[in-house]
Amino acid sequence: MSSCGNPSTDQDALMPRRLRFNKGKDCIKCKANPGKIVIRHAVYCKECFIPLVMLKFRRSLEPSVNASAGTSKRPKLKASGSLVLGFSGGLGSSILLDMVHKTYFVNESSANGEARGGTNHPRSASVWTSCAVCYVEVCSAFPETRDRTNEIIKALAPYPKFDFIPLRLEYAFDDSWWRSITTTDQDRSQLTIELGKDGLYTEALRHGPSCDLSPVDALRTYLASLPTQTAISSAIRILVRLLLLYTARSHRASHLLLGTSLTTLSISLISCISQGGGHSIREEFQEEWYYGIPATTENADAIRVVRPLRDVTMKECSMFAWWNSIHVVGRDGQIRATAGIPGLTKDFIVGLEKDYPSTVSTIARTCAKLEPKNASPGLCILCQRPIQEGLDDWKTRISIRSYSDAKLGPDLVYLPTPVPPNSSDVTMSDQCPSISKQLCYSCRTTLTSRGSRAAKPTQPRVIHSTQQPLSAPLPMWVSASCAQLRTEDRQLMVLGNGEVWVGKRQDDATQRNEIAEFLLDT
Amino acid sequence: MSTLHRLKVEFSGGLELLFGNQRVHTLSLPAVIPVDEARPSEPRSTDVTYLIHYLRTHLLTDRPELFVEGDTIRPGILVLINDTDWELEGEGAYELKNGDEIVFISTLHGG
Numbered sequence: 001m002s003s004c005g006n007p008s009t010d011q012d013a014l015m016p017r018r019l020r021f022n023k024g025k026d027c028i029k030c031k032a033n034p035g036k037i038v039i040r041h042a043v044y045c046k047e048c049f050i051p052l053v054m055l056k057f058r059r060s061l062e063p064s065v066n067a068s069a070g071t072s073k074r075p076k077l078k079a080s081g082s083l084v085l086g087f088s089g090g091l092g093s094s095i096l097l098d099m100v101h102k103t104y105f106v107n108e109s110s111a112n113g114e115a116r117g118g119t120n121h122p123r124s125a126s127v128w129t130s131c132a133v134c135y136v137e138v139c140s141a142f143p144e145t146r147d148r149t150n151e152i153i154k155a156l157a158p159y160p161k162f163d164f165i166p167l168r169l170e171y172a173f174d175d176s177w178w179r180s181i182t183t184t185d186q187d188r189s190q191l192t193i194e195l196g197k198d199g200l201y202t203e204a205l206r207h208g209p210s211c212d213l214s215p216v217d218a219l220r221t222y223l224a225s226l227p228t229q230t231a232i233s234s235a236i237r238i239l240v241r242l243l244l245l246y247t248a249r250s251h252r253a254s255h256l257l258l259g260t261s262l263t264t265l266s267i268s269l270i271s272c273i274s275q276g277g278g279h280s281i282r283e284e285f286q287e288e289w290y291y292g293i294p295a296t297t298e299n300a301d302a303i304r305v306v307r308p309l310r311d312v313t314m315k316e317c318s319m320f321a322w323w324n325s326i327h328v329v330g331r332d333g334q335i336r337a338t339a340g341i342p343g344l345t346k347d348f349i350v351g352l353e354k355d356y357p358s359t360v361s362t363i364a365r366t367c368a369k370l371e372p373k374n375a376s377p378g379l380c381i382l383c384q385r386p387i388q389e390g391l392d393d394w395k396t397r398i399s400i401r402s403y404s405d406a407k408l409g410p411d412l413v414y415l416p417t418p419v420p421p422n423s424s425d426v427t428m429s430d431q432c433p434s435i436s437k438q439l440c441y442s443c444r445t446t447l448t449s450r451g452s453r454a455a456k457p458t459q460p461r462v463i464h465s466t467q468q469p470l471s472a473p474l475p476m477w478v479s480a481s482c483a484q485l486r487t488e489d490r491q492l493m494v495l496g497n498g499e500v501w502v503g504k505r506q507d508d509a510t511q512r513n514e515i516a517e518f519l520l521d522t
Numbered sequence: 523m524s525t526l527h528r529l530k531v532e533f534s535g536g537l538e539l540l541f542g543n544q545r546v547h548t549l550s551l552p553a554v555i556p557v558d559e560a561r562p563s564e565p566r567s568t569d570v571t572y573l574i575h576y577l578r579t580h581l582l583t584d585r586p587e588l589f590v591e592g593d594t595i596r597p598g599i600l601v602l603i604n605d606t607d608w609e610l611e612g613e614g615a616y617e618l619k620n621g622d623e624i625v626f627i628s629t630l631h632g633g
Contacts, residue, residue, distance in 0.1 A: 036606050038610060043610065091535065091629060314630075318600045318629045322602070350598040350630065354597040
């Protein structure tokens with residue numbers, strides 16, 4: 001019996017637990033063999049279970065493979081680019097790797113050693129031109145954890161056809177990595193931000209001997225500046241996701257596959273909604289990423305992020321891995337699992353799956369039906385997911401904030417760094433605008449909202465050349481997006497005498513109109 | 523003198539880290555639960571619930587909250603009894619037999 005209320009006052013609060021299985025102990029599919037596993041009250045034998053999981057995998061993946069659906073009922077599978085597989089060493093990605101390898105990259109031979117169906121059979125044609133396995137090492141974010149890249153390389157030894165791309169979480173702050181994967185000649189000066197404060201005004205990180213941050217220091221400073229444990233978990237998740245996406249883009253991939261199981265998908269969905277990400281719930285389910293810019297008819301070739309195990313529960317994954325002797329490296333999940341909303345959601349969903357296994361599937365199926373009411377005006381520059389329209393108006397209506405407390409004010413309100421009068425080394429272009437309007441609700445809340453029980457965040461460890469505390473650096477893709485904003489939006493500068501100058505760039509037509517009466521006809 | 527059940531217990535999916543980083547253990551348990559251990563009321567045959575209690579008190583080296591919850595295992599840990607889901611065998615009430623193989627697999631180690 002499980003409680004869904006107060007049993008001492010309400011007898012109906014105890015919900016009777018359903019029987020684990022209610023149609024006998026034999027396999028419900030072949031009806032011959034004794035059952036070996038119970039999946040959502042249904043019993044399967046080992047021989048029926050493994051093809052069932054493979055079927056669920058292919059049923060989730062294959063409708064997304066071809067760029068367009070076409071008219072054929074059974075189109076030949078052919079992707080428009082290569083395949084990148086996100087590999088964490090965990091359970092889901094380990095079995096995903098094995099399934100992709102066996103299904104699309106190894107043509108299993110028949111007993112006499114010849115390929116089944118002959119060499120011209122469609123099965124022999126590669127769906128993807130190549131496959132790269134991408135692993136993001138996160139040990140720099142957690143000093144107590146060890147680097148497991150070598151273990152991952154060993155785990156990938158049985159799959160020689162796959163290329164291995166090792167990444168590190170700090171690459172998100174590494175200018176050389178960013179240059180290697182982007183071709184545009186953008187302003188790459190790294191931006192910083194004072195997190196936890198309204199407005200989220202950015203400042204350019206001036207390069208110099210005292211503030212030339214290494215990528216690891218930049219990563220740690222960024223994470224240390226975040227106001228809550230939930231924000232740290234969320235930030236790491238976003239960094240890993242964007243590192244994978246940009247890497248997939250640099251490899252001209254058409255698909256990025258992730259080993260998210262039904263259970264972990266349900267955890268992500270509930271966690272995403274709990275953190276204010278309801279507007280992008282569809283992207284949490286299945287995403288098409290247009291290189292960080294909104295989708296148009298001209299950029300039809302997107303990277304499809306597919307989760308082929310989204311119909312397979314964690315229990316099924318475990319049994320599949322056990323019966324197929326798939327080695328799972330595992331990871332130090334306990335460090336992240338206990339942190340903030342994602343950890344609490346995980347505990348809740350895993351407990352729910354034990355007592356009421358069908359409800360986990362219900363979460364995913366219900367979320368799959370949700371979609372936002374209005375089209376999005378753009379993408380968030382941090383997580384690169386759609387921004388909700390009218391966010392400022394809505395936030396103004398629901399928020400009541402007062403900074404009358406003199407002690408609280410400086411902690412919550414942005415105060416620009418004063419510039420010495422007649423300073424020649426600081427120009428308008430060094431000052432960057434607020435990024436608040438370019439963030440989705442979830443990212444904005446994550447960066448600014450402190451929990452009522454949270455301690456005041458520690459000061460960032462890196463110090464400006466002027467010995468004032470420096471705010472947190474931002475990932476490279478945010479800096480790249482802000483480079484464009486700097487030329488379009490307002491620029492803020494505060495002089496040493498307290499004067500605040502706001503500059504706004506006008507386009508040529510507006511400028512011409514303003515001075516039209518002073519122009520001489522030629 | 524009571525008879526002993528010889529059991530093979532295996533941990534996988536990261537659980538072995540809680541048991542001295544040893545995946546396979548061979549145990550000898552009494553066929554009848556000692557009266558003063560686990561269930562003090564009356565003697566009864568050794569079952570999986572007693573095995574979990576035994577593992578917690580004798581073999582677990584680190585963080586019991588990651589293995590047990592109350593007198594059963596924590597959600598997210600899959601138990602196989604002779605390669606069969608323990609839900610088909612009666613879960614904790616399954617009476618152990620000589621030569622049984624019990625596997626504990628953690629499913630909580632990432633995606």
